[in-house]
Amino acid sequence: MKAVCWHGANDVRVDTVPDPKILNPRDAIIKITSTAICGSDLHLYDGFIPTMKSGDILGHEFMGEVVELGSAVKNVQIGDRVVVPFTISCGNCFFCQRDLWSLCDNSNPNGWIAEKMYGHSPAGLFGYSHMLGGYAGGQAEYARVPFADVGLLKIPDGLADEQVLFLTDIFPTGYMAAENCNIQPGDTVAVWGCGPVGQFAIKSAYMLGAHRVIAIDRIPERLQMAKEQGKAEVLNYEEVDVGEALKEMTGGRGPDACLDAVGMEAHGTDAMAFYDKAKQAVRLETDRPTALRQVLVACRKGGNVSLAGVYGGFLDKVPMGAAFNKGLTFKMGQTHVHRYLRPLLERVQNGEIDPSFVITHKMSLEDAPKGYEIFKHKKDNCIKVVLKP
Numbered sequence: 031m032k033a034v035c036w037h038g039a040n041d042v043r044v045d046t047v048p049d050p051k052i053l054n055p056r057d058a059i060i061k062i063t064s065t066a067i068c069g070s071d072l073h074l075y076d077g078f079i080p081t082m083k084s085g086d087i088l089g090h091e092f093m094g095e096v097v098e099l100g101s102a103v104k105n106v107q108i109g110d111r112v113v114v115p116f117t118i119s120c121g122n123c124f125f126c127q128r129d130l131w132s133l134c135d136n137s138n139p140n141g142w143i144a145e146k147m148y149g150h151s152p153a154g155l156f157g158y159s160h161m162l163g164g165y166a167g168g169q170a171e172y173a174r175v176p177f178a179d180v181g182l183l184k185i186p187d188g189l190a191d192e193q194v195l196f197l198t199d200i201f202p203t204g205y206m207a208a209e210n211c212n213i214q215p216g217d218t219v220a221v222w223g224c225g226p227v228g229q230f231a232i233k234s235a236y237m238l239g240a241h242r243v244i245a246i247d248r249i250p251e252r253l254q255m256a257k258e259q260g261k262a263e264v265l266n267y268e269e270v271d272v273g274e275a276l277k278e279m280t281g282g283r284g285p286d287a288c289l290d291a292v293g294m295e296a297h298g299t300d301a302m303a304f305y306d307k308a309k310q311a312v313r314l315e316t317d318r319p320t321a322l323r324q325v326l327v328a329c330r331k332g333g334n335v336s337l338a339g340v341y342g343g344f345l346d347k348v349p350m351g352a353a354f355n356k357g358l359t360f361k362m363g364q365t366h367v368h369r370y371l372r373p374l375l376e377r378v379q380n381g382e383i384d385p386s387f388v389i390t391h392k393m394s395l396e397d398a399p400k401g402y403e404i405f406k407h408k409k410d411n412c413i414k415v416v417l418k419p
């Protein structure tokens with residue numbers, strides 16, 4: 031089959047690779063009909079994640095048709111159209127039982143790497159390096175889905191791929207990030223980053239009762255989408271002092287909640303620098319504006335800080351004094367996608383939201399290298415790329 035493979039920083043290629051096979055009775059094989067490129071894929075593309083190997087298949091936002099099933103999978107049938115959550119979860123462990131799916135104890139066979147770095151291992155993810163399980167991703171014609179009896183969401187007839195594809199990741203991610211803001215009536219939520227995740231965070235903040243959403247970015251078309259689709263007030267961080275502007279807009283008090291939908295992109299991070307390989311791969315960008323630092327300083331006293339943006343390794347010069355002295359509450363992490371699949375599918379079905387608003391580019395799988403390039407550099411007004419194998 032054809033698959034999008036990582037060959038190093040800024041080097042993805044469409045290779046011919048062996049078809050996936052059922053390895054476990056709980057597996058399914060999915061023939062992929064739609065798959066997207068995510069801001070998280072850019073961390074791999076940038077070379078920020080050291081445990082990638084040349085030839086690894088990328089992609090964690092995908093859906094398609096069930097074409098083969100292990101003997102233990104009873105919840106779906108061959109021919110069903112399904113969405114696949116990006117986090118892989120067993121459904122039975124301490125964490126899955128507590129609705130903490132992205133912290134599953136049984137889905138990361140290489141958990142020892144993360145344990146060494148972080149003390150504990152999170153769940154395995156599709157297409158996201160050997161540290162997170164080494165699973166082949168879904169930017170391909172077919173993919174093997176482990177624990178298919180737990181993760182697969184069957185899609186009812188009448189919904190297009192584009193309306194449900196983002197249940198795999200960015201819609202639940204924006205939604206959980208907004209939930210983590212603990213929004214109260216009358217609240218103002220500030221969202222850093224108007225990429226796909228930020229766009230869903232803005233919409234979700236309103237769904238969860240925010241009175242005002244203020245969105246921050248520098249890319250005009252992303253700010254415009256936040257304004258038109260998301261009904262947010264917007265700030266261009268290259269044009270205004272974000273901290274001052276937010277103070278002014280909130281009567282000097284600051285936003286009630288601050289949500290970081292940027293992550294490592296903007297940071298002087300020495301993520302995983304104790305891996306020699308990473309030392310070469312990670313560029314230090316200490317002079318760039320950093321969303322997280324602004325978030326902590328801008329948030330009002332007693333406010334909530336929600337991090338959807340991905341961080342790895344260490345982060346320098348985080349103003350913990352601001353966080354401590356203002357009594358901030360922090361929530362963060364990989365999304366517990368399984369928790370949100372059905373409730374958010376319902377919101378799509380009843381017409382509350384059409385997640386396809388975020389798509390700016392549809393391309394063939396063969397065009398993936400171009401897709402990565404324009405998405406990374408925000409060329410051609412690119413906000414979200416969907417690939418059609």
Ligand code: NAD
Binds near residue numbers: 073203223291293364
């Ligand atoms: P993206 O790269 O398209 O969007 C990031 C946006 O942030 C860009 O529009 C960029 O211009 C903007 N930005 C950069 N620096 C900024 C700053 N200082 N202030 C304000 N805006 C700034 O990516 P995306 O797909 O929207 O993903 C965003 C983040 O969410 C990434 O870190 C991604 O890894 C993460 N993510 C997390 C999860 C999760 O489970 N928590 C899931 C999916 C994605």
Ligand code: ZN
Binds near residue numbers: 070071090091199200
């Ligand atoms: Zn993603």
